[in-house]
Amino acid sequence: MAVVDVRVEALIGRPVDEVAGFAGDPSHAPEWYANISSVRWRTEPPVRVGSRMDFVAHFLGRRLAYTYEVVELVAGQRLVMRTAQGPFPMETTYTWTPAGDGTRMSLRNTGRPAGFARLAAPVVEAAMRRATTKDLARLKALLERGTRR
Template sequence: MVDVQTEIVINRPRAEVAEYAANPDNAPSWYVNIHKSQRLTAGPISTGSRVAFTAKFLGRELNYTYEFVEYVPGEKLVMRTAQGPFPMQTTYTWTDHAGGTRMTLGNTGKPSGFSKLAGLVMEPMIRRETRKDLERLKSILERQSA
Protein backbone atom coordinates (compact mmCIF):
# COMPACT_ATOMS: atom_id res chain seq x y z
CA MET A 1 0.00 0.00 0.00
CA VAL A 2 1.23 3.48 -0.86
CA ASP A 3 -0.02 6.46 1.16
CA VAL A 4 1.78 9.76 0.50
CA GLN A 5 0.64 13.11 1.90
CA THR A 6 2.49 16.26 0.83
CA GLU A 7 1.58 19.83 1.67
CA ILE A 8 2.69 23.36 0.90
CA VAL A 9 1.63 26.89 1.81
CA ILE A 10 0.88 29.10 -1.20
CA ASN A 11 0.64 32.84 -0.62
CA ARG A 12 -2.59 33.24 -2.57
CA PRO A 13 -6.27 33.15 -1.57
CA ARG A 14 -7.76 29.68 -1.11
CA ALA A 15 -10.43 30.17 -3.82
CA GLU A 16 -7.74 31.07 -6.37
CA VAL A 17 -5.45 28.16 -5.49
CA ALA A 18 -8.31 25.65 -5.45
CA GLU A 19 -9.80 26.86 -8.72
CA TYR A 20 -6.45 26.63 -10.53
CA ALA A 21 -5.41 23.26 -9.04
CA ALA A 22 -8.80 21.60 -9.56
CA ASN A 23 -8.96 22.59 -13.23
CA PRO A 24 -7.59 19.58 -15.13
CA ASP A 25 -6.69 21.84 -18.08
CA ASN A 26 -3.95 23.30 -15.85
CA ALA A 27 -2.47 19.94 -14.78
CA PRO A 28 0.26 19.82 -17.47
CA SER A 29 1.53 23.25 -16.35
CA TRP A 30 2.17 22.25 -12.73
CA TYR A 31 2.49 18.45 -12.65
CA VAL A 32 6.07 17.54 -13.55
CA ASN A 33 5.12 14.21 -15.16
CA ILE A 34 1.75 15.02 -16.79
CA HIS A 35 2.08 16.02 -20.44
CA LYS A 36 -1.55 16.08 -21.53
CA SER A 37 -5.04 16.27 -20.06
CA GLN A 38 -8.32 15.88 -21.88
CA ARG A 39 -11.78 16.28 -20.40
CA LEU A 40 -14.03 13.34 -21.25
CA THR A 41 -17.11 14.90 -19.65
CA ALA A 42 -18.71 18.13 -20.88
CA GLY A 43 -19.53 21.05 -18.60
CA PRO A 44 -17.96 22.32 -15.42
CA ILE A 45 -15.96 20.00 -13.18
CA SER A 46 -18.19 18.15 -10.72
CA THR A 47 -18.58 14.76 -9.09
CA GLY A 48 -18.67 12.21 -11.91
CA SER A 49 -16.45 14.24 -14.26
CA ARG A 50 -13.85 12.17 -16.10
CA VAL A 51 -10.45 13.32 -17.36
CA ALA A 52 -7.83 11.43 -19.40
CA PHE A 53 -4.19 12.12 -18.57
CA THR A 54 -0.95 11.19 -20.30
CA ALA A 55 2.05 11.06 -17.99
CA LYS A 56 5.58 9.74 -17.88
CA PHE A 57 6.49 7.61 -14.87
CA LEU A 58 9.51 5.35 -14.40
CA GLY A 59 10.51 6.07 -17.99
CA ARG A 60 7.20 4.82 -19.40
CA GLU A 61 4.34 6.76 -20.90
CA LEU A 62 1.08 6.05 -19.12
CA ASN A 63 -2.47 6.87 -20.20
CA TYR A 64 -5.12 6.76 -17.52
CA THR A 65 -8.52 8.20 -16.71
CA TYR A 66 -9.45 9.78 -13.41
CA GLU A 67 -13.03 10.10 -12.22
CA PHE A 68 -13.90 12.88 -9.79
CA VAL A 69 -15.58 11.03 -6.91
CA GLU A 70 -15.90 14.01 -4.54
CA TYR A 71 -15.68 17.72 -5.26
CA VAL A 72 -16.36 20.56 -2.84
CA PRO A 73 -15.11 23.71 -4.64
CA GLY A 74 -12.49 25.52 -2.60
CA GLU A 75 -12.23 22.71 -0.04
CA LYS A 76 -11.64 19.23 -1.41
CA LEU A 77 -11.26 17.20 -4.59
CA VAL A 78 -10.97 13.41 -4.71
CA MET A 79 -10.11 11.65 -8.00
CA ARG A 80 -9.76 7.93 -8.56
CA THR A 81 -8.49 5.64 -11.30
CA ALA A 82 -8.77 1.88 -11.35
CA GLN A 83 -6.71 1.49 -14.53
CA GLY A 84 -3.29 0.08 -15.03
CA PRO A 85 -0.95 -1.72 -12.67
CA PHE A 86 -1.27 0.94 -9.98
CA PRO A 87 -4.85 1.99 -9.13
CA MET A 88 -4.61 5.36 -7.40
CA GLN A 89 -6.71 7.85 -5.50
CA THR A 90 -5.56 11.48 -5.45
CA THR A 91 -6.97 13.95 -2.93
CA TYR A 92 -6.49 17.71 -2.83
CA THR A 93 -7.54 19.72 0.20
CA TRP A 94 -7.31 23.48 0.67
CA THR A 95 -7.48 25.39 3.94
CA ASP A 96 -6.79 28.98 4.90
CA HIS A 97 -3.35 29.54 6.41
CA ALA A 98 -1.86 32.87 7.55
CA GLY A 99 -3.32 34.89 4.70
CA GLY A 100 -2.57 32.18 2.15
CA THR A 101 -3.58 28.60 1.46
CA ARG A 102 -2.34 25.29 2.77
CA MET A 103 -2.75 22.72 0.01
CA THR A 104 -2.41 19.04 0.78
CA LEU A 105 -1.90 16.57 -2.05
CA GLY A 106 -2.50 12.95 -1.09
CA ASN A 107 -1.93 9.82 -3.15
CA THR A 108 -3.03 6.40 -2.00
CA GLY A 109 -3.03 3.17 -3.93
CA LYS A 110 -2.32 -0.50 -3.90
CA PRO A 111 0.06 -1.79 -6.56
CA SER A 112 -1.33 -4.80 -8.40
CA GLY A 113 1.02 -6.89 -10.46
CA PHE A 114 3.88 -5.38 -8.46
CA SER A 115 5.51 -6.94 -5.49
CA LYS A 116 5.10 -5.33 -2.10
CA LEU A 117 8.70 -4.20 -2.48
CA ALA A 118 7.71 -2.09 -5.50
CA GLY A 119 5.27 -0.21 -3.26
CA LEU A 120 8.07 0.51 -0.79
CA VAL A 121 10.27 1.86 -3.59
CA MET A 122 7.45 3.87 -5.18
CA GLU A 123 6.38 5.73 -2.03
CA PRO A 124 9.54 7.89 -1.72
CA MET A 125 9.50 8.49 -5.48
CA ILE A 126 5.88 9.65 -5.37
CA ARG A 127 6.66 11.87 -2.36
CA ARG A 128 9.58 13.48 -4.21
CA GLU A 129 7.52 14.04 -7.38
CA THR A 130 4.50 15.48 -5.54
CA ARG A 131 6.81 17.84 -3.64
CA LYS A 132 8.10 19.11 -7.02
CA ASP A 133 4.52 19.42 -8.31
CA LEU A 134 3.43 21.52 -5.33
CA GLU A 135 6.53 23.71 -5.55
CA ARG A 136 5.80 24.32 -9.23
CA LEU A 137 2.16 25.15 -8.44
CA LYS A 138 3.28 27.60 -5.75
CA SER A 139 5.71 29.23 -8.15
CA ILE A 140 3.08 29.64 -10.89
CA LEU A 141 0.42 31.07 -8.59
CA GLU A 142 2.69 33.38 -6.62
CA ARG A 143 4.34 34.64 -9.82
CA GLN A 144 0.91 35.44 -11.33
CA SER A 145 0.22 37.78 -8.42
CA ALA A 146 3.54 39.63 -8.72
Protein backbone atom coordinates (compact mmCIF):
# COMPACT_ATOMS: atom_id res chain seq x y z
CA MET A 1 0.00 0.00 0.00
CA ALA A 2 1.30 3.47 -0.90
CA VAL A 3 2.38 5.70 1.95
CA VAL A 4 2.84 9.46 1.79
CA ASP A 5 5.30 10.93 4.31
CA VAL A 6 6.22 14.59 3.97
CA ARG A 7 8.24 16.51 6.56
CA VAL A 8 9.34 20.13 6.16
CA GLU A 9 10.93 22.59 8.57
CA ALA A 10 11.38 26.32 8.89
CA LEU A 11 13.28 28.57 11.24
CA ILE A 12 10.94 31.33 12.38
CA GLY A 13 12.36 34.40 14.07
CA ARG A 14 9.76 34.52 16.85
CA PRO A 15 9.59 32.89 20.31
CA VAL A 16 8.32 29.31 20.60
CA ASP A 17 5.24 30.28 22.61
CA GLU A 18 4.17 32.75 19.91
CA VAL A 19 4.74 30.36 17.00
CA ALA A 20 3.12 27.41 18.76
CA GLY A 21 0.23 29.54 20.00
CA PHE A 22 -0.58 30.79 16.52
CA ALA A 23 0.20 27.73 14.36
CA GLY A 24 -1.26 25.34 16.94
CA ASP A 25 -4.66 27.06 16.83
CA PRO A 26 -6.54 25.46 13.92
CA SER A 27 -8.67 28.61 13.55
CA HIS A 28 -5.60 30.30 12.03
CA ALA A 29 -4.99 27.60 9.39
CA PRO A 30 -6.65 29.52 6.50
CA GLU A 31 -4.30 32.44 7.20
CA TRP A 32 -1.14 30.49 6.44
CA TYR A 33 -2.18 27.34 4.55
CA ALA A 34 -2.80 28.40 0.96
CA ASN A 35 -5.02 25.37 0.23
CA ILE A 36 -7.25 25.53 3.33
CA SER A 37 -10.30 27.69 2.77
CA SER A 38 -12.15 27.13 6.05
CA VAL A 39 -12.08 25.56 9.48
CA ARG A 40 -15.19 25.00 11.59
CA TRP A 41 -14.95 23.76 15.16
CA ARG A 42 -17.10 20.74 16.05
CA THR A 43 -16.00 21.00 19.68
CA GLU A 44 -15.50 24.15 21.72
CA PRO A 45 -12.11 25.88 21.45
CA PRO A 46 -9.39 26.04 22.64
CA VAL A 47 -7.51 23.14 21.12
CA ARG A 48 -7.04 20.11 23.39
CA VAL A 49 -6.86 16.33 23.03
CA GLY A 50 -10.20 15.27 21.59
CA SER A 51 -10.88 18.58 19.79
CA ARG A 52 -12.48 18.09 16.38
CA MET A 53 -12.55 20.52 13.47
CA ASP A 54 -13.95 20.36 9.93
CA PHE A 55 -11.51 21.56 7.29
CA VAL A 56 -12.23 22.42 3.66
CA ALA A 57 -9.23 22.47 1.34
CA HIS A 58 -8.47 22.52 -2.37
CA PHE A 59 -5.61 20.30 -3.51
CA LEU A 60 -4.62 19.17 -6.99
CA GLY A 61 -7.81 20.64 -8.40
CA ARG A 62 -10.08 18.81 -5.98
CA ARG A 63 -12.19 20.04 -3.08
CA LEU A 64 -11.44 18.05 0.06
CA ALA A 65 -13.60 18.13 3.17
CA TYR A 66 -12.34 16.27 6.21
CA THR A 67 -12.47 16.26 9.99
CA TYR A 68 -9.33 16.39 12.11
CA GLU A 69 -9.20 15.18 15.70
CA VAL A 70 -6.41 16.22 18.06
CA VAL A 71 -4.82 13.04 19.40
CA GLU A 72 -1.77 14.50 21.17
CA LEU A 73 -0.95 17.92 22.57
CA VAL A 74 2.10 19.02 24.52
CA ALA A 75 1.64 22.78 24.87
CA GLY A 76 4.36 24.71 23.09
CA GLN A 77 6.10 21.54 21.86
CA ARG A 78 3.93 19.17 19.83
CA LEU A 79 0.48 18.86 18.27
CA VAL A 80 -0.77 15.75 16.46
CA MET A 81 -4.06 15.64 14.54
CA ARG A 82 -5.61 12.76 12.56
CA THR A 83 -8.42 12.74 10.10
CA ALA A 84 -11.47 11.25 11.72
CA GLN A 85 -13.21 11.08 8.35
CA GLY A 86 -12.52 12.14 4.78
CA PRO A 87 -11.05 10.86 1.53
CA PHE A 88 -7.37 10.66 2.51
CA PRO A 89 -6.52 9.22 5.96
CA MET A 90 -3.86 11.61 7.23
CA GLU A 91 -1.90 12.46 10.35
CA THR A 92 -0.41 15.93 10.76
CA THR A 93 2.26 16.62 13.36
CA TYR A 94 3.59 20.05 14.34
CA THR A 95 6.67 20.32 16.54
CA TRP A 96 8.23 23.48 17.89
CA THR A 97 11.72 23.71 19.38
CA PRO A 98 13.78 26.71 20.46
CA ALA A 99 16.48 27.66 17.96
CA GLY A 100 18.61 30.61 19.03
CA ASP A 101 16.29 33.62 19.24
CA GLY A 102 13.60 31.86 17.25
CA THR A 103 11.73 28.64 16.71
CA ARG A 104 12.33 25.63 14.53
CA MET A 105 8.93 24.41 13.38
CA SER A 106 8.51 21.02 11.79
CA LEU A 107 5.38 20.04 9.89
CA ARG A 108 4.89 16.38 8.99
CA ASN A 109 2.01 14.82 7.06
CA THR A 110 1.75 11.05 6.79
CA GLY A 111 -1.02 8.98 5.34
CA ARG A 112 -2.23 6.14 3.20
CA PRO A 113 -4.07 7.55 0.20
CA ALA A 114 -7.01 5.68 -1.27
CA GLY A 115 -8.60 5.65 -4.71
CA PHE A 116 -7.07 8.02 -7.27
CA ALA A 117 -4.64 9.44 -4.71
CA ARG A 118 -3.23 5.94 -4.05
CA LEU A 119 -2.42 5.48 -7.72
CA ALA A 120 -0.79 8.89 -7.85
CA ALA A 121 0.98 8.71 -4.44
CA PRO A 122 4.40 9.91 -5.74
CA VAL A 123 2.76 12.91 -7.44
CA VAL A 124 0.62 13.62 -4.37
CA GLU A 125 3.68 13.44 -2.11
CA ALA A 126 5.68 15.85 -4.31
CA ALA A 127 2.73 18.27 -4.46
CA MET A 128 2.31 18.08 -0.68
CA ARG A 129 6.01 18.80 -0.15
CA ARG A 130 5.82 21.89 -2.38
CA ALA A 131 2.62 23.11 -0.73
CA THR A 132 3.77 22.60 2.87
CA THR A 133 7.14 24.23 2.16
CA LYS A 134 5.27 27.28 0.85
CA ASP A 135 2.84 27.18 3.78
CA LEU A 136 5.66 27.28 6.34
CA ALA A 137 7.30 30.12 4.41
CA ARG A 138 3.98 31.96 4.52
CA LEU A 139 3.68 31.34 8.28
CA LYS A 140 7.24 32.57 8.80
CA ALA A 141 6.58 35.76 6.85
CA LEU A 142 3.26 36.34 8.63
CA LEU A 143 4.74 35.97 12.11
CA GLU A 144 8.00 37.79 11.44
CA ARG A 145 6.17 40.78 9.90
CA GLY A 146 3.85 40.85 12.87
CA THR A 147 0.83 41.20 10.55
CA ARG A 148 -1.17 38.28 11.90
CA ARG A 149 -4.72 38.90 13.09
